[in-house]
Amino acid sequence: MSxxxxxxxxxxxxLIHCGDAIDANINARALAIARALIDANLPGITxxxxxxxxxxxxxxxxxxxxxxxxxxxxxxxxxxxxxxENAHTDASTNAGIIEIPVSYGGDSGPDLDDVxxxxxxxxxxxxELHSGAEYRVAMLGFTPGFAYxxxxxxxxxxxxxxxxxxxxPAGSVAIGGAQTGVYPRETPGGWHLIGRxxxxxxxxxxxxxxxxxxxxxxxxxxx
Amino acid sequence: MSLTVLTPGWQTSVQDGGxxxxxxxxxxxxxxxxxxxxxxANILVGNVDNxxxxxxxxxxxxxxxxxxxxxxxxGAALDGLPMWRPxxxxxxxxxxxxxxxxxxxxxxxxxxxxxSAAVLGSRSADIVAGFNAALAAGDVLPVLPAGVPHxxxxxxxxxxxLAGDSENRNVVAANWSLNPRSWFDLDPHNRIGVIEGAHFAxxxxxxxxxxxxxxxxxxxxxxxxxxxLHNVHLDLREALExxxxxxxxxxMQLPPSGDPIVLMAEAxxxxxxxxxxxxxxVDLPRLAQRRxxxxxxxxxxxxxxxxxxxxxxxxxxxxxxxxxxDRLQ
Numbered sequence: 001m002s003x004x005x006x007x008x009x010x011x012x013x014x015l016i017h018c019g020d021a022i023d024a025n026i027n028a029r030a031l032a033i034a035r036a037l038i039d040a041n042l043p044g045i046t047x048x049x050x051x052x053x054x055x056x057x058x059x060x061x062x063x064x065x066x067x068x069x070x071x072x073x074x075x076x077x078x079x080x081x082x083x084x085e086n087a088h089t090d091a092s093t094n095a096g097i098i099e100i101p102v103s104y105g106g107d108s109g110p111d112l113d114d115v116x117x118x119x120x121x122x123x124x125x126x127x128e129l130h131s132g133a134e135y136r137v138a139m140l141g142f143t144p145g146f147a148y149x150x151x152x153x154x155x156x157x158x159x160x161x162x163x164x165x166x167x168x169p170a171g172s173v174a175i176g177g178a179q180t181g182v183y184p185r186e187t188p189g190g191w192h193l194i195g196r197x198x199x200x201x202x203x204x205x206x207x208x209x210x211x212x213x214x215x216x217x218x219x220x221x222x223x
Numbered sequence: 224m225s226l227t228v229l230t231p232g233w234q235t236s237v238q239d240g241g242x243x244x245x246x247x248x249x250x251x252x253x254x255x256x257x258x259x260x261x262x263x264a265n266i267l268v269g270n271v272d273n274x275x276x277x278x279x280x281x282x283x284x285x286x287x288x289x290x291x292x293x294x295x296x297x298g299a300a301l302d303g304l305p306m307w308r309p310x311x312x313x314x315x316x317x318x319x320x321x322x323x324x325x326x327x328x329x330x331x332x333x334x335x336x337x338x339s340a341a342v343l344g345s346r347s348a349d350i351v352a353g354f355n356a357a358l359a360a361g362d363v364l365p366v367l368p369a370g371v372p373h374x375x376x377x378x379x380x381x382x383x384x385l386a387g388d389s390e391n392r393n394v395v396a397a398n399w400s401l402n403p404r405s406w407f408d409l410d411p412h413n414r415i416g417v418i419e420g421a422h423f424a425x426x427x428x429x430x431x432x433x434x435x436x437x438x439x440x441x442x443x444x445x446x447x448x449x450x451x452l453h454n455v456h457l458d459l460r461e462a463l464e465x466x467x468x469x470x471x472x473x474x475m476q477l478p479p480s481g482d483p484i485v486l487m488a489e490a491x492x493x494x495x496x497x498x499x500x501x502x503x504x505v506d507l508p509r510l511a512q513r514r515x516x517x518x519x520x521x522x523x524x525x526x527x528x529x530x531x532x533x534x535x536x537x538x539x540x541x542x543x544x545x546x547x548x549d550r551l552q
Binding site for chain 1: 243244245246247248249250252342343351352353354418421466467468469470471473474491492493498501502503504526527529530531533534537
Protein backbone atom coordinates (compact mmCIF):
# COMPACT_ATOMS: atom_id res chain seq x y z
CA MET A 1 0.00 0.00 0.00
CA SER A 2 1.33 3.43 -0.91
CA UNK A 3 2.19 5.92 1.79
CA UNK A 4 -0.88 7.76 3.02
CA UNK A 5 -1.31 11.43 2.44
CA UNK A 6 -1.83 13.57 5.52
CA UNK A 7 -3.65 16.78 4.67
CA UNK A 8 -3.63 19.89 6.87
CA UNK A 9 -7.23 20.96 7.52
CA UNK A 10 -6.12 24.43 8.52
CA UNK A 11 -3.87 24.93 11.54
CA UNK A 12 -5.72 22.82 14.13
CA UNK A 13 -6.74 19.63 12.28
CA UNK A 14 -5.31 16.98 9.98
CA LEU A 15 -6.93 14.50 7.61
CA ILE A 16 -5.36 11.08 7.09
CA HIS A 17 -6.24 9.75 3.62
CA CYS A 18 -6.68 6.01 3.11
CA GLY A 19 -8.06 6.22 -0.44
CA ASP A 20 -10.42 8.12 -2.70
CA ALA A 21 -13.44 5.82 -3.00
CA ILE A 22 -16.44 4.48 -1.12
CA ASP A 23 -15.05 1.00 -0.61
CA ALA A 24 -15.38 -1.50 2.25
CA ASN A 25 -11.63 -2.26 2.44
CA ILE A 26 -10.58 1.40 2.43
CA ASN A 27 -13.19 2.17 5.08
CA ALA A 28 -12.06 -0.76 7.25
CA ARG A 29 -8.55 0.68 7.14
CA ALA A 30 -9.80 4.14 8.17
CA LEU A 31 -11.74 2.64 11.08
CA ALA A 32 -8.69 0.62 12.19
CA ILE A 33 -6.49 3.74 12.15
CA ALA A 34 -9.11 5.71 14.11
CA ARG A 35 -9.31 2.92 16.69
CA ALA A 36 -5.53 2.75 17.05
CA LEU A 37 -5.37 6.53 17.50
CA ILE A 38 -8.05 6.50 20.19
CA ASP A 39 -6.17 3.73 22.04
CA ALA A 40 -2.86 5.62 21.74
CA ASN A 41 -4.23 8.65 23.58
CA LEU A 42 -1.72 11.05 21.98
CA PRO A 43 -1.29 14.47 23.66
CA GLY A 44 -3.40 17.41 22.56
CA ILE A 45 -5.75 15.42 20.33
CA THR A 46 -9.21 16.89 20.83
CA UNK A 47 -11.26 14.71 18.45
CA UNK A 48 -10.87 11.73 16.12
CA UNK A 49 -13.50 11.07 13.44
CA UNK A 50 -13.25 8.40 10.77
CA UNK A 51 -15.00 8.92 7.44
CA UNK A 52 -15.42 6.72 4.34
CA UNK A 53 -11.79 6.91 3.28
CA UNK A 54 -9.96 8.83 5.97
CA UNK A 55 -9.63 9.98 9.57
CA UNK A 56 -10.02 13.59 10.74
CA UNK A 57 -7.82 14.44 13.74
CA UNK A 58 -8.39 17.72 15.56
CA UNK A 59 -5.47 18.84 17.71
CA UNK A 60 -4.06 21.66 19.80
CA UNK A 61 -0.89 22.94 18.10
CA UNK A 62 0.42 23.93 21.54
CA UNK A 63 0.82 20.23 22.41
CA UNK A 64 3.01 19.58 19.34
CA UNK A 65 5.76 22.19 19.66
CA UNK A 66 9.45 21.37 19.99
CA UNK A 67 12.97 22.70 19.83
CA UNK A 68 13.63 21.90 16.16
CA UNK A 69 12.38 23.79 13.11
CA UNK A 70 9.37 21.53 12.52
CA UNK A 71 5.90 23.05 12.74
CA UNK A 72 3.34 21.40 15.04
CA UNK A 73 1.63 19.97 11.93
CA UNK A 74 4.85 18.43 10.63
CA UNK A 75 5.56 16.90 14.02
CA UNK A 76 2.03 15.48 14.30
CA UNK A 77 2.06 14.21 10.70
CA UNK A 78 5.26 12.24 11.36
CA UNK A 79 3.60 10.56 14.32
CA UNK A 80 0.35 9.89 12.43
CA UNK A 81 2.34 8.43 9.53
CA UNK A 82 3.78 5.81 11.87
CA UNK A 83 0.29 4.91 13.04
CA UNK A 84 -0.97 4.37 9.55
CA GLU A 85 1.92 2.05 8.80
CA ASN A 86 1.22 -0.07 11.85
CA ALA A 87 -2.58 -0.09 11.97
CA HIS A 88 -3.93 -3.56 11.28
CA THR A 89 -7.01 -3.71 9.15
CA ASP A 90 -9.29 -5.78 11.27
CA ALA A 91 -12.70 -5.51 9.66
CA SER A 92 -14.34 -7.94 12.06
CA THR A 93 -16.02 -6.30 15.01
CA ASN A 94 -17.09 -8.62 17.75
CA ALA A 95 -20.46 -6.88 18.09
CA GLY A 96 -23.47 -8.73 16.70
CA ILE A 97 -25.87 -7.41 14.12
CA ILE A 98 -28.09 -4.49 15.18
CA GLU A 99 -31.62 -4.86 13.83
CA ILE A 100 -33.63 -1.79 12.88
CA PRO A 101 -37.38 -2.38 12.44
CA VAL A 102 -38.76 -0.40 9.49
CA SER A 103 -42.25 0.35 8.17
CA TYR A 104 -41.69 0.50 4.42
CA GLY A 105 -43.78 2.54 1.95
CA GLY A 106 -47.01 4.47 2.46
CA ASP A 107 -46.75 7.66 4.49
CA SER A 108 -43.59 6.27 6.11
CA GLY A 109 -41.78 5.93 2.79
CA PRO A 110 -43.32 8.29 0.21
CA ASP A 111 -40.54 7.68 -2.34
CA LEU A 112 -40.70 3.86 -2.34
CA ASP A 113 -42.61 3.81 -5.65
CA ASP A 114 -40.08 6.17 -7.27
CA VAL A 115 -37.22 3.93 -6.16
CA UNK A 116 -39.08 0.87 -7.49
CA UNK A 117 -39.69 2.59 -10.84
CA UNK A 118 -36.06 3.67 -11.10
CA UNK A 119 -34.87 0.12 -10.32
CA UNK A 120 -37.48 -1.45 -12.60
CA UNK A 121 -38.78 -3.57 -9.73
CA UNK A 122 -42.01 -4.15 -7.84
CA UNK A 123 -42.10 -2.25 -4.58
CA UNK A 124 -42.17 -5.58 -2.65
CA UNK A 125 -38.91 -6.53 -4.34
CA UNK A 126 -37.30 -3.25 -3.26
CA UNK A 127 -38.34 -3.93 0.34
CA GLU A 128 -37.02 -7.49 0.10
CA LEU A 129 -33.67 -6.34 -1.29
CA HIS A 130 -33.25 -3.45 1.15
CA SER A 131 -34.17 -5.53 4.20
CA GLY A 132 -32.32 -8.59 2.94
CA ALA A 133 -28.90 -6.97 2.81
CA GLU A 134 -26.38 -6.68 5.62
CA TYR A 135 -24.90 -3.22 6.03
CA ARG A 136 -21.85 -1.85 7.76
CA VAL A 137 -21.66 1.63 9.29
CA ALA A 138 -18.93 3.47 7.36
CA MET A 139 -19.15 6.81 9.13
CA LEU A 140 -21.44 9.18 11.03
CA GLY A 141 -21.98 12.78 10.01
CA PHE A 142 -24.31 15.35 8.45
CA THR A 143 -26.18 15.52 11.75
CA PRO A 144 -25.49 13.80 15.10
CA GLY A 145 -26.07 10.06 14.78
CA PHE A 146 -26.67 10.01 10.99
CA ALA A 147 -25.00 6.79 9.79
CA TYR A 148 -23.75 6.32 6.24
CA UNK A 149 -24.05 2.63 5.43
CA UNK A 150 -22.09 0.41 3.07
CA UNK A 151 -23.81 -2.54 1.42
CA UNK A 152 -26.79 -1.15 -0.51
CA UNK A 153 -27.54 -3.58 -3.38
CA UNK A 154 -26.45 -2.05 -6.71
CA UNK A 155 -29.89 -2.18 -8.25
CA UNK A 156 -31.20 0.19 -5.55
CA UNK A 157 -28.65 2.91 -6.24
CA UNK A 158 -30.45 6.09 -7.30
CA UNK A 159 -29.30 9.70 -7.71
CA UNK A 160 -30.46 12.12 -5.02
CA UNK A 161 -33.61 14.17 -5.47
CA UNK A 162 -33.14 17.21 -7.69
CA UNK A 163 -34.72 19.38 -5.00
CA UNK A 164 -34.05 18.39 -1.39
CA UNK A 165 -36.98 18.31 1.01
CA UNK A 166 -36.89 21.10 3.58
CA UNK A 167 -38.21 18.68 6.23
CA UNK A 168 -37.50 14.98 6.41
CA PRO A 169 -39.25 13.31 9.39
CA ALA A 170 -37.11 11.78 12.15
CA GLY A 171 -36.53 8.04 11.64
CA SER A 172 -36.83 8.18 7.85
CA VAL A 173 -34.93 5.38 6.09
CA ALA A 174 -33.59 6.68 2.81
CA ILE A 175 -31.50 6.02 -0.29
CA GLY A 176 -29.09 8.58 -1.75
CA GLY A 177 -26.78 7.53 -4.59
CA ALA A 178 -25.01 4.32 -3.54
CA GLN A 179 -25.80 4.93 0.10
CA THR A 180 -28.59 4.24 2.53
CA GLY A 181 -29.13 5.68 5.98
CA VAL A 182 -31.58 6.80 8.66
CA TYR A 183 -32.36 10.42 9.58
CA PRO A 184 -32.02 10.66 13.38
CA ARG A 185 -34.09 13.84 13.62
CA GLU A 186 -36.15 16.11 11.45
CA THR A 187 -33.78 17.95 9.09
CA PRO A 188 -33.70 19.00 5.45
CA GLY A 189 -32.57 16.18 3.18
CA GLY A 190 -32.18 15.14 -0.44
CA TRP A 191 -32.41 11.34 -0.22
CA HIS A 192 -35.36 9.18 -1.29
CA LEU A 193 -37.52 8.12 1.66
CA ILE A 194 -38.51 4.46 1.53
CA GLY A 195 -39.55 3.78 5.13
CA ARG A 196 -39.42 4.87 8.73
CA UNK A 197 -38.19 3.41 12.02
CA UNK A 198 -39.21 4.16 15.58
CA UNK A 199 -35.72 3.33 16.85
CA UNK A 200 -34.07 6.32 18.56
CA UNK A 201 -30.92 6.80 16.49
CA UNK A 202 -29.49 9.52 18.72
CA UNK A 203 -30.22 10.60 22.27
CA UNK A 204 -27.61 12.84 23.94
CA UNK A 205 -28.84 11.74 27.38
CA UNK A 206 -28.11 8.08 26.59
CA UNK A 207 -24.71 6.40 26.94
CA UNK A 208 -23.62 5.83 24.25
CA UNK A 209 -25.69 8.60 22.65
CA UNK A 210 -25.64 7.11 19.14
CA UNK A 211 -27.35 3.78 18.40
CA UNK A 212 -24.92 3.15 15.53
CA UNK A 213 -21.14 3.45 15.57
CA UNK A 214 -18.60 3.22 12.75
CA UNK A 215 -17.86 -0.43 11.97
CA UNK A 216 -21.16 -1.84 13.28
CA UNK A 217 -23.14 -4.34 11.21
CA UNK A 218 -26.83 -3.66 10.81
CA UNK A 219 -29.91 -5.12 9.14
CA UNK A 220 -33.32 -3.58 8.46
CA UNK A 221 -36.27 -5.73 9.48
CA UNK A 222 -39.75 -5.32 7.97
CA UNK A 223 -42.36 -4.55 10.61
CA MET B 224 -27.82 32.50 42.06
CA SER B 225 -29.59 32.74 38.74
CA LEU B 226 -30.08 34.84 35.65
CA THR B 227 -33.51 35.44 34.14
CA VAL B 228 -34.00 36.17 30.45
CA LEU B 229 -36.62 38.92 30.09
CA THR B 230 -36.25 39.22 26.31
CA PRO B 231 -33.76 37.15 24.29
CA GLY B 232 -32.67 39.71 21.69
CA TRP B 233 -32.08 38.52 18.11
CA GLN B 234 -30.37 35.26 19.09
CA THR B 235 -28.69 34.72 22.44
CA SER B 236 -27.23 31.39 23.48
CA VAL B 237 -24.97 29.86 26.11
CA GLN B 238 -21.48 29.08 24.79
CA ASP B 239 -18.43 27.56 26.46
CA GLY B 240 -15.23 26.17 24.93
CA GLY B 241 -17.24 23.66 22.88
CA UNK B 242 -17.86 19.93 22.63
CA UNK B 243 -14.93 17.50 22.35
CA UNK B 244 -14.74 13.83 21.66
CA UNK B 245 -17.98 13.17 19.80
CA UNK B 246 -17.01 14.03 16.20
CA UNK B 247 -17.01 10.31 15.33
CA UNK B 248 -20.75 10.32 16.11
CA UNK B 249 -21.36 13.33 13.85
CA UNK B 250 -21.37 15.82 16.73
CA UNK B 251 -19.44 19.02 16.00
CA UNK B 252 -17.63 21.26 18.48
CA UNK B 253 -20.01 24.26 18.45
CA UNK B 254 -18.82 26.91 20.96
CA UNK B 255 -18.53 30.66 20.49
CA UNK B 256 -18.28 32.27 17.05
CA UNK B 257 -15.73 34.80 18.37
CA UNK B 258 -14.12 32.55 20.95
CA UNK B 259 -11.40 35.06 21.81
CA UNK B 260 -13.99 37.61 22.92
CA UNK B 261 -15.72 34.90 24.99
CA UNK B 262 -12.42 33.98 26.65
CA UNK B 263 -11.57 37.64 27.33
CA ALA B 264 -14.97 38.17 28.99
CA ASN B 265 -14.20 35.21 31.26
CA ILE B 266 -10.73 36.54 32.03
CA LEU B 267 -12.22 39.92 33.05
CA VAL B 268 -14.46 38.31 35.69
CA GLY B 269 -11.87 35.78 36.91
CA ASN B 270 -13.51 32.70 35.36
CA VAL B 271 -11.77 29.63 34.02
CA ASP B 272 -11.13 29.70 30.27
CA ASN B 273 -13.83 27.14 29.45
CA UNK B 274 -16.61 28.84 31.48
CA UNK B 275 -19.95 29.34 29.76
CA UNK B 276 -20.97 32.88 28.82
CA UNK B 277 -23.81 34.38 26.81
CA UNK B 278 -23.26 34.84 23.09
CA UNK B 279 -25.31 37.80 21.88
CA UNK B 280 -26.09 38.25 18.18
CA UNK B 281 -26.77 41.67 16.57
CA UNK B 282 -29.40 42.81 19.09
CA UNK B 283 -28.98 42.32 22.81
CA UNK B 284 -31.26 40.72 25.39
CA UNK B 285 -32.76 42.14 28.59
CA UNK B 286 -31.64 40.18 31.64
CA UNK B 287 -31.98 40.23 35.41
CA UNK B 288 -29.67 38.70 38.01
CA UNK B 289 -31.14 37.73 41.39
CA UNK B 290 -27.95 38.34 43.40
CA UNK B 291 -25.08 40.86 43.45
CA UNK B 292 -22.61 39.84 40.77
CA UNK B 293 -19.70 40.91 38.57
CA UNK B 294 -20.10 40.74 34.80
CA UNK B 295 -18.03 41.69 31.74
CA UNK B 296 -19.20 42.49 28.21
CA UNK B 297 -16.82 42.06 25.25
CA GLY B 298 -17.03 41.82 21.46
CA ALA B 299 -19.10 44.05 19.19
CA ALA B 300 -20.12 47.33 20.84
CA LEU B 301 -23.52 47.43 22.55
CA ASP B 302 -25.24 50.04 24.70
CA GLY B 303 -26.25 49.03 28.19
CA LEU B 304 -23.03 48.26 30.06
CA PRO B 305 -19.47 49.65 29.98
CA MET B 306 -17.45 47.19 27.89
CA TRP B 307 -14.10 45.33 28.21
CA ARG B 308 -13.98 45.68 32.02
CA PRO B 309 -15.45 44.08 35.13
CA UNK B 310 -18.75 45.66 36.21
CA UNK B 311 -20.42 45.13 39.56
CA UNK B 312 -24.20 44.82 39.28
CA UNK B 313 -26.64 44.96 42.22
CA UNK B 314 -29.15 42.12 42.68
CA UNK B 315 -32.41 42.67 40.81
CA UNK B 316 -30.95 45.20 38.35
CA UNK B 317 -32.20 44.85 34.81
CA UNK B 318 -29.41 44.66 32.23
CA UNK B 319 -30.82 45.94 28.93
CA UNK B 320 -28.38 45.61 26.04
CA UNK B 321 -28.88 47.54 22.81
CA UNK B 322 -28.28 46.88 19.13
CA UNK B 323 -24.86 46.52 17.49
CA UNK B 324 -24.05 49.11 14.87
CA UNK B 325 -21.01 47.15 13.68
CA UNK B 326 -19.91 43.56 14.22
CA UNK B 327 -22.14 40.58 14.90
CA UNK B 328 -21.32 38.98 18.26
CA UNK B 329 -20.86 40.16 21.85
CA UNK B 330 -20.19 38.08 24.98
CA UNK B 331 -21.47 38.58 28.52
CA UNK B 332 -19.57 36.62 31.15
CA UNK B 333 -20.75 36.41 34.77
CA UNK B 334 -18.31 35.75 37.59
CA UNK B 335 -18.54 32.00 38.29
CA UNK B 336 -19.88 31.20 34.84
CA UNK B 337 -23.30 30.04 33.69
CA UNK B 338 -24.14 26.63 35.17
CA SER B 339 -26.83 25.39 32.80
CA ALA B 340 -26.98 21.66 32.04
CA ALA B 341 -24.23 20.25 29.85
CA VAL B 342 -25.08 18.05 26.86
CA LEU B 343 -22.30 15.67 25.80
CA GLY B 344 -19.79 17.45 28.02
CA SER B 345 -20.53 21.02 26.96
CA ARG B 346 -23.02 23.75 27.84
CA SER B 347 -22.76 25.20 24.35
CA ALA B 348 -25.88 25.50 22.28
CA ASP B 349 -25.61 23.78 18.90
CA ILE B 350 -28.66 25.26 17.25
CA VAL B 351 -28.42 23.23 14.04
CA ALA B 352 -27.93 19.93 15.89
CA GLY B 353 -30.67 20.77 18.39
CA PHE B 354 -28.62 20.74 21.60
CA ASN B 355 -29.44 23.52 24.10
CA ALA B 356 -31.65 25.84 22.08
CA ALA B 357 -31.18 29.62 21.84
CA LEU B 358 -32.56 31.42 24.89
CA ALA B 359 -36.23 32.42 25.13
CA ALA B 360 -38.04 34.93 27.35
CA GLY B 361 -38.61 33.44 30.79
CA ASP B 362 -35.61 31.12 30.75
CA VAL B 363 -33.79 30.98 34.09
CA LEU B 364 -30.12 29.98 34.05
CA PRO B 365 -28.14 28.99 37.15
CA VAL B 366 -24.90 30.89 37.82
CA LEU B 367 -21.98 29.13 39.56
CA PRO B 368 -20.14 30.65 42.58
CA ALA B 369 -17.52 33.26 41.64
CA GLY B 370 -13.91 32.11 41.77
CA VAL B 371 -12.37 35.45 42.81
CA PRO B 372 -13.68 37.98 45.36
CA HIS B 373 -13.43 41.18 43.23
CA UNK B 374 -12.59 43.13 46.40
CA UNK B 375 -11.45 46.32 44.67
CA UNK B 376 -14.58 46.57 42.55
CA UNK B 377 -17.00 45.90 45.42
CA UNK B 378 -14.99 48.39 47.49
CA UNK B 379 -15.62 51.03 44.86
CA UNK B 380 -19.26 49.97 44.70
CA UNK B 381 -19.81 50.53 48.41
CA UNK B 382 -17.74 53.73 48.50
CA UNK B 383 -19.77 55.50 45.80
CA UNK B 384 -21.65 58.62 46.92
CA LEU B 385 -25.19 57.93 48.03
CA ALA B 386 -26.75 60.88 46.27
CA GLY B 387 -26.01 63.67 43.89
CA ASP B 388 -25.21 62.05 40.57
CA SER B 389 -27.32 60.73 37.74
CA GLU B 390 -25.32 57.54 37.24
CA ASN B 391 -27.08 54.22 37.47
CA ARG B 392 -26.60 53.54 41.17
CA ASN B 393 -26.92 49.79 40.78
CA VAL B 394 -23.98 49.41 38.39
CA VAL B 395 -20.33 50.30 39.05
CA ALA B 396 -17.61 49.65 36.51
CA ALA B 397 -13.91 49.09 37.24
CA ASN B 398 -11.84 52.22 36.64
CA TRP B 399 -9.60 50.30 34.23
CA SER B 400 -10.37 48.36 31.09
CA LEU B 401 -8.78 46.00 28.60
CA ASN B 402 -7.60 47.57 25.35
CA PRO B 403 -9.34 45.35 22.80
CA ARG B 404 -7.24 46.55 19.87
CA SER B 405 -4.91 43.57 19.65
CA TRP B 406 -7.72 41.07 20.27
CA PHE B 407 -10.70 42.40 18.46
CA ASP B 408 -11.04 43.81 14.97
CA LEU B 409 -14.02 44.87 12.90
CA ASP B 410 -12.18 46.68 10.12
CA PRO B 411 -13.28 45.08 6.84
CA HIS B 412 -10.13 46.41 5.17
CA ASN B 413 -8.03 44.04 7.22
CA ARG B 414 -7.55 40.80 5.36
CA ILE B 415 -8.46 37.39 6.72
CA GLY B 416 -5.65 34.83 6.50
CA VAL B 417 -6.31 31.65 4.51
CA ILE B 418 -4.18 28.51 4.09
CA GLU B 419 -4.61 26.90 0.67
CA GLY B 420 -6.78 23.78 0.87
CA ALA B 421 -6.31 20.39 -0.79
CA HIS B 422 -8.38 21.40 -3.82
CA PHE B 423 -7.05 24.94 -4.30
CA ALA B 424 -4.96 23.69 -7.23
CA UNK B 425 -8.16 22.46 -8.90
CA UNK B 426 -9.54 26.00 -9.07
CA UNK B 427 -9.38 27.63 -12.49
CA UNK B 428 -6.38 29.96 -12.76
CA UNK B 429 -8.49 33.12 -12.60
CA UNK B 430 -10.35 31.70 -9.59
CA UNK B 431 -7.04 31.05 -7.80
CA UNK B 432 -6.19 34.72 -8.28
CA UNK B 433 -9.73 35.90 -7.46
CA UNK B 434 -9.71 34.17 -4.06
CA UNK B 435 -6.95 36.48 -2.88
CA UNK B 436 -7.54 39.56 -5.10
CA UNK B 437 -11.30 40.04 -4.91
CA UNK B 438 -13.68 41.44 -2.38
CA UNK B 439 -16.34 39.01 -1.19
CA UNK B 440 -19.52 40.00 0.58
CA UNK B 441 -21.04 38.14 3.55
CA UNK B 442 -24.46 36.77 2.58
CA UNK B 443 -27.65 37.18 4.56
CA UNK B 444 -27.97 33.38 4.45
CA UNK B 445 -25.02 33.04 6.84
CA UNK B 446 -25.39 31.48 10.29
CA UNK B 447 -23.40 29.92 13.11
CA UNK B 448 -22.93 26.96 10.76
CA UNK B 449 -21.18 28.92 8.05
CA UNK B 450 -20.56 32.26 6.39
CA UNK B 451 -21.70 32.28 2.78
CA LEU B 452 -19.62 34.55 0.61
CA HIS B 453 -21.07 36.20 -2.45
CA ASN B 454 -19.98 38.69 -5.10
CA VAL B 455 -17.22 36.55 -6.63
CA HIS B 456 -17.90 33.20 -8.31
CA LEU B 457 -15.05 30.73 -8.21
CA ASP B 458 -14.87 28.01 -10.85
CA LEU B 459 -13.08 24.68 -10.77
CA ARG B 460 -11.05 23.54 -13.79
CA GLU B 461 -13.50 20.64 -13.96
CA ALA B 462 -16.17 19.26 -11.68
CA LEU B 463 -14.81 17.14 -8.80
CA GLU B 464 -16.59 14.09 -7.39
CA UNK B 465 -15.36 13.74 -3.84
CA UNK B 466 -15.97 11.21 -1.12
CA UNK B 467 -17.36 12.93 1.97
CA UNK B 468 -14.49 13.62 4.39
CA UNK B 469 -13.74 15.50 7.59
CA UNK B 470 -14.16 19.28 7.76
CA UNK B 471 -13.66 21.70 10.65
CA UNK B 472 -14.53 25.29 11.55
CA UNK B 473 -12.55 27.50 9.17
CA UNK B 474 -12.75 25.08 6.23
CA MET B 475 -13.67 26.96 3.03
CA GLN B 476 -15.82 24.76 0.82
CA LEU B 477 -16.83 25.43 -2.76
CA PRO B 478 -20.32 24.14 -3.60
CA PRO B 479 -21.42 23.90 -7.26
CA SER B 480 -22.92 27.44 -7.08
CA GLY B 481 -19.35 28.82 -7.08
CA ASP B 482 -20.00 30.90 -3.95
CA PRO B 483 -17.61 29.71 -1.22
CA ILE B 484 -18.79 28.85 2.29
CA VAL B 485 -16.53 29.19 5.33
CA LEU B 486 -17.65 26.71 7.98
CA MET B 487 -17.96 28.28 11.44
CA ALA B 488 -18.66 27.15 15.03
CA GLU B 489 -21.50 24.78 14.12
CA ALA B 490 -19.61 23.20 11.23
CA UNK B 491 -20.76 19.68 10.37
CA UNK B 492 -18.14 16.96 10.95
CA UNK B 493 -17.91 15.96 7.29
CA UNK B 494 -18.56 17.43 3.88
CA UNK B 495 -18.23 16.46 0.25
CA UNK B 496 -17.51 19.81 -1.42
CA UNK B 497 -14.01 20.76 -2.56
CA UNK B 498 -11.86 22.16 0.27
CA UNK B 499 -10.28 25.20 -1.38
CA UNK B 500 -8.91 26.81 1.77
CA UNK B 501 -8.94 27.11 5.55
CA UNK B 502 -9.28 30.38 7.46
CA UNK B 503 -6.42 30.47 9.96
CA UNK B 504 -7.24 29.97 13.63
CA VAL B 505 -6.29 33.46 14.77
CA ASP B 506 -8.51 35.08 12.12
CA LEU B 507 -11.61 32.93 12.57
CA PRO B 508 -12.96 35.15 15.41
CA ARG B 509 -12.33 38.23 13.25
CA LEU B 510 -14.23 36.71 10.33
CA ALA B 511 -17.07 35.77 12.70
CA GLN B 512 -17.60 39.47 13.45
CA ARG B 513 -18.35 40.28 9.79
CA ARG B 514 -22.10 40.65 9.39
CA UNK B 515 -24.27 40.20 6.30
CA UNK B 516 -23.33 42.89 3.78
CA UNK B 517 -19.78 43.37 5.15
CA UNK B 518 -16.89 42.89 2.76
CA UNK B 519 -14.16 40.26 3.17
CA UNK B 520 -10.74 40.06 1.54
CA UNK B 521 -8.40 37.12 2.02
CA UNK B 522 -4.62 36.91 2.26
CA UNK B 523 -2.57 33.76 1.61
CA UNK B 524 -0.81 32.48 4.76
CA UNK B 525 1.55 29.50 5.01
CA UNK B 526 0.62 26.75 7.48
CA UNK B 527 3.73 27.14 9.63
CA UNK B 528 3.23 30.93 9.86
CA UNK B 529 -0.41 30.38 10.86
CA UNK B 530 0.63 27.95 13.60
CA UNK B 531 3.30 30.35 14.87
CA UNK B 532 0.69 33.10 15.16
CA UNK B 533 -1.69 30.70 16.88
CA UNK B 534 0.92 29.78 19.49
CA UNK B 535 1.78 33.47 20.03
CA UNK B 536 -1.87 34.31 20.60
CA UNK B 537 -2.28 31.51 23.14
CA UNK B 538 0.83 32.64 25.02
CA UNK B 539 -0.42 36.24 25.09
CA UNK B 540 -3.88 35.21 26.31
CA UNK B 541 -2.32 33.14 29.09
CA UNK B 542 -0.12 36.06 30.20
CA UNK B 543 -3.07 38.45 30.11
CA UNK B 544 -5.21 36.04 32.16
CA UNK B 545 -2.47 35.89 34.84
CA UNK B 546 -2.09 39.68 35.02
CA UNK B 547 -5.81 40.30 35.31
CA UNK B 548 -6.36 37.51 37.81
CA ASP B 549 -3.83 39.19 40.16
CA ARG B 550 -5.73 42.43 39.82
CA LEU B 551 -9.11 40.86 40.64
CA GLN B 552 -8.07 39.33 43.97
